[in-house]
Amino acid sequence: MSHHAKDLLTLAKAVIDTEIAALAALPSRLDDDFLHACETILACQGRVIVTGMGKSGHIGNKIAATLASTGTPAFFLHPGEASHGDLGMIVNGDVIIALSNSGTSEEILAILPVIRRLNVRIIAMTGNPQSSLAQAADFHINTGVDKEACPLGLAPTSSTTATLVMGDALAVALLEARGFTANDFARSHPGGRLGKRLLVHVRDIMHTGTEIPQVPPDASLQQAILEMTRKKLGMTAITTPNGTLLGIFTDGDLRRSFEKGQSLHEQPISALMTVSFRSINAHNLAVEALNLMQEYAITVLPVIQDGSVIGIIHMHDLLRAGIA
The missing domain is CATH 3.10.580.10 (CBS-domain)
Structure with a gap:
């Protein structure tokens, strides 16, 4: 193996170790706000709307899809599009999950006043409990990381992984609370292998x-x-x-x-x-x-x-x- 190849493997291992360390810190963040977020979503008469910009948006898309497939009606709303008509998708009784590692995403902060007037609850997932988004939300789930896995400390890596995992934790907690079963999962995935195995007689x-x-x-x-x-x-x-x-x-x-x-x-x-x-x-x-x-x-x-x-x-x- 060449010296260059060893360097690449060393760097790759360091990235994985950094992200594992970030995830290891998450269980201690599961506090009353996490519980209140679960209770709010369980009591929701509307839909859960997940929003986030950039990489957080990609993670938000996945979180919304996971929620929807496990018994919690949800969809993703792009915050940039929200101020150009898509805010009409949000109605009284919905719940917003807003994702932003810094908690200062301008696109999300810009639509918060309008969302507030719609009388919806806001759950923020950020890496900064003191941020504007965290303070404006009804409940805040801390997904902060000590450092990104990117050597430059710039590309969202550990932070997006932490947010994704916290989203999974939220979805699975809700799944259990709803008594969502394998058959329920199959009904929302009729074309998938699991759906066929659980629905075809x-x-x-x-x-x-x-x-x-x-x-x-x-x-x-x-x-x-x-x-x-x-x-x-x-x-x-x-x-x-x-x-x-x-x-x-x-x-x-x-x-x-x-x-x-x-x-x-x-x-x-x-x-x-x-x-x-x-x-x-x-x-x-x-x-x-x-x-x-x-x-x-x-x-x-x-x-x-x-x-x-x-x-x-x-x-x-x-x-x-x-x-x-």
Whole structure:
């Protein structure tokens, strides 16, 4: 490794250490104002509006998104745009979270008098409790850092990280207080992997009706294989005329039958089928079907209701649905 490369690694480690030190100081800042901020947001009948300039604005965008996805209606408002019409987005009953490391952001201070007349509560996150913004706010959360990780001490680095983490602390505290659940999270993220895993049920993706491969117990092996080939699920159910599931016969069972050298043509499928098999209910989550398949190294499950097969779910169905 070159001397120059070592210098770069040393500097990178110093940046990380500086930011870790900044975060380590945050727990001691969790005071009554943090609690009052949580209580104010929980009691809010409107929305939480996050605002900040520059790098603080980027952090504010993320905090608003995190709040919104964890049960607290929120959006980001650019303070520069606020004085050009966007203040109309703020209504009585909203709560403002204003971010500024210095607490002297002119764009935010310029709109404070108008915000005050709207009778909204203001929570400030700054690095200076004596600043104009901190003093004007109803509650102040201190996100101050001893130093920025930038060697020049100029680029917002440690300060924006501290603000981001404090925003996460606020969002998660509110999540817990609201009793927000994994299912609630999934409903606000229906297109994401977690949403699919928590919202898609077996009934939503299983094969039903004529797609279900099934033969009677007196069917021959040839008939069973033809049914498996037609339905393309690698198995067939063996059912009585009234639909009761007696057993299943899979590609694996066919292979094992050949390996045992059984007299296959002389026996009905009932003599070759598997009677001890895993199954699942239609109301189960699809991810539960995936867990069963992975646990028992199988790729298909019959879906059972009152002893009858009402569907079949295959690993391919889980893959197509984005569950696996």
